[in-house]
Amino acid sequence: MSGNAALGEAAILAGCTCYFGYPITPQNELTEYMAKRVPETGGVFIQSESEIAAINMVLGASVAGARAMTSSSSPGMSLKQEGISYLAADELPAVVVDMVRGGPGMGNISPAQSDYFQATRGGGHGDYKTIVLAPGSVQELTEVVPLAFDLADEYRNPVIILGDGMLGQMMEPVSFENIKPPKKYQKDYILTGAKDRPSRMVRSLLFDTKEEEEHNWKLFRKYQRMERNEVRYETFLLDDAEMVVVAYGTGARIAKGAIKRLRQENLKVGMIRPITLWPFPAKIMKETAQNGAEFFVFEMSAGQMVEDVRLALEGKGHIHFYGRPGGVIPTPIELFRAISRHYYQSRRGKK
Amino acid sequence: MKQVYSRPRSLKPAHFHYCPGCGHGIIGRLIAEVIDEMDLREKAICVAPAGCGMLVYNYFDIDALESAHGRGAAVATGIKRVRPENLVFSYQGDGDLAAIGTAEGFHAANRGEPITIIFVNNGVYGMTGGQMAPTTLSEQVTTTTPSGRNTKVAGHPVRICEVFAVLDGTTYLERVAVNKPAAIVKAKKAIVKAFRTQLTGKGFSLVEILSPCPTNWKMSPIESCRWIDDVMAKQFPLGVVKDVT
Numbered sequence: 286m287s288g289n290a291a292l293g294e295a296a297i298l299a300g301c302t303c304y305f306g307y308p309i310t311p312q313n314e315l316t317e318y319m320a321k322r323v324p325e326t327g328g329v330f331i332q333s334e335s336e337i338a339a340i341n342m343v344l345g346a347s348v349a350g351a352r353a354m355t356s357s358s359s360p361g362m363s364l365k366q367e368g369i370s371y372l373a374a375d376e377l378p379a380v381v382v383d384m385v386r387g388g389p390g391m392g393n394i395s396p397a398q399s400d401y402f403q404a405t406r407g408g409g410h411g412d413y414k415t416i417v418l419a420p421g422s423v424q425e426l427t428e429v430v431p432l433a434f435d436l437a438d439e440y441r442n443p444v445i446i447l448g449d450g451m452l453g454q455m456m457e458p459v460s461f462e463n464i465k466p467p468k469k470y471q472k473d474y475i476l477t478g479a480k481d482r483p484s485r486m487v488r489s490l491l492f493d494t495k496e497e498e499e500h501n502w503k504l505f506r507k508y509q510r511m512e513r514n515e516v517r518y519e520t521f522l523l524d525d526a527e528m529v530v531v532a533y534g535t536g537a538r539i540a541k542g543a544i545k546r547l548r549q550e551n552l553k554v555g556m557i558r559p560i561t562l563w564p565f566p567a568k569i570m571k572e573t574a575q576n577g578a579e580f581f582v583f584e585m586s587a588g589q590m591v592e593d594v595r596l597a598l599e600g601k602g603h604i605h606f607y608g609r610p611g612g613v614i615p616t617p618i619e620l621f622r623a624i625s626r627h628y629y630q631s632r633r634g635k636k
Numbered sequence: 637m638k639q640v641y642s643r644p645r646s647l648k649p650a651h652f653h654y655c656p657g658c659g660h661g662i663i664g665r666l667i668a669e670v671i672d673e674m675d676l677r678e679k680a681i682c683v684a685p686a687g688c689g690m691l692v693y694n695y696f697d698i699d700a701l702e703s704a705h706g707r708g709a710a711v712a713t714g715i716k717r718v719r720p721e722n723l724v725f726s727y728q729g730d731g732d733l734a735a736i737g738t739a740e741g742f743h744a745a746n747r748g749e750p751i752t753i754i755f756v757n758n759g760v761y762g763m764t765g766g767q768m769a770p771t772t773l774s775e776q777v778t779t780t781t782p783s784g785r786n787t788k789v790a791g792h793p794v795r796i797c798e799v800f801a802v803l804d805g806t807t808y809l810e811r812v813a814v815n816k817p818a819a820i821v822k823a824k825k826a827i828v829k830a831f832r833t834q835l836t837g838k839g840f841s842l843v844e845i846l847s848p849c850p851t852n853w854k855m856s857p858i859e860s861c862r863w864i865d866d867v868m869a870k871q872f873p874l875g876v877v878k879d880v881t
Contacts, residue, residue: 338739349714
């Protein structure tokens with residue numbers, strides 16, 4: 286199954302009853318899958334007139350109490366940012382998928398990781414954060430999707446799934462057995478009509494600056510809770526690693542191939558793979574740096590996550606960076622060469 | 637003593653913030669009266685816009701949501717598709733529906749979404765201080781058309797009802813005004829019909845309401861009401877534009 290289709294099936298099994306999408310490559314298989322599958326389950330599918338309309342339909346479905354999702358790719362994600370900011374401000378759950386492609390501008394339709402900043406820094410206007418999940422395989426996509434819906438409901442906040450064109454279009458065997466029926470959440474904020482209760486109002490306009498400030502601090506405390514509780518990452522051959530690769534998603538997959546080869550040559554290289562890009566797994570990186578390891582950050586971009594690694598290390602440890610922007614996918618061999626070059630350079634430096 | 641007039645149940649005991657002579661207060665009250673009379677308070681969900689109409693949720697005692705500027709019809713679509721049994725209406729101004737939210741309104745209409753748009757047309761951006769709206773008349777002076785709207789460079793006033801009327805998805809479109817008692821009675825009837833169109837599953841309905849904005853028109857409230865008949869209604873003719881109920 287393609288990553289895009291698997292994502293769609295996982296969403297349905299996770300209780301997603303509303304999907305709104307607008308065509309853009311490389312995520313069309315997801316929209317097409319949902320066009321067939323959502324109506325079969327009695328849910329709502331709309332091909333919207335724009336990404337802006339799609340995210341606002343998600344907002345409407347969410348405030349009406351449904352589990353709702355939309356998906357897009359880089360240029361379309363830029364258009365969705367307005368709605369994501371409103372979802373965060375209104376404290377409404379939603380799942381938004383970005384199958385990233387090369388950019389900026391129209392860019393191309395090749396896999397890329399250049400939307401990292403947009404995803405992890407809020408992306409739209411105002412002081413807000415979204416949890417960002419970055420799966421590395423089609424199977425992991427199916428695990429991340431139900432988690433995304435649960436986290437969205439748990440925190441009443443939009444959750445971003447950040448994939449790329451390769452993850453979306455790659456075909457892999459996949460099992461959905463891990464997906465449990467969705468949990469029930471107390472939804473005492475949704476709009477259903479003011480029957481047997483006072484009327485409700487969902488809004489983000491707060492003219493009173495003190496009220497707006499308090500709302501911002503309330504959101505901030507929620508983001509702090511996410512930072513405490515929702516950090517997820519995977520380590521690979523970390524224990525004796527002298528050089529630690531930091532990579533996520535498709536990038537981590539390529540890096541894993543390279544690391545296996547490096548280990549055959551007895552180079553002590555391991556990996557930390559962030560699964561949540563926000564909240565970022567800063568603690569494990571700092572701890573690893575304290576043990577003397579050097580860092581090698583690899584991204585399919587000109588370097589975005591590398592800034593978070595720098596912040597995580599707080600000046601400790603040396604960071605090497607290798608990036609390929611513009612939709613270029615390096616091979617494991619290329620990465621093998623780049624890592625070993627840096628590995629030997631730093632060894633010589635130490636002598 | 638017989639009580640003949642009171643605050644509708646669907647309005648909170650709050651003061652309207654609108655400027656003297658503004659039409660929004662009348663329109664808000666009309667909607668609340670209709671909701672009461674049709675016994676819809678427990679079913680109604682309002683989508684409020686950006687602009688002067690934004691604060692309607694402070695006055696309506698019904699479930700309400702504030703949407704981003706122009707996105708009301710898309711948000712209302714999401715709500716209505718999840719809750720088809722509810723009355724879902726979007727309250728939008730001319731900048732909201734006829735400029736930034738044209739795509740959302742047009743395509744909700746084209747899909748025949750069974751929602752209602754209450755479209756308040758006062759020919760200016762009120763809340764931001766009286767800039768040109770898509771519905772500003774030719775030669776009309778605003779803060780961004782200081783010499784009057786020159787249609788050669790600033791485009792022509794947009795007739796939303798007529799534009800939407802050509803879409804097969806629309807069912808009921810009427811233009812009314814709230815500048816005098818007889819017009820207000822007609823406006824109320826149009827709102828009743830629009831809500832009924834939605835609730836009987838007949839499809840998309842929109843009521844365009846010509847509404848005075850004395851502050852930004854730089855007129856007295858009385859002059860503003862006269863101006864609607866004498867000038868505005870020439871560009872935006874009152875009456876049913878489409879009815880296939």
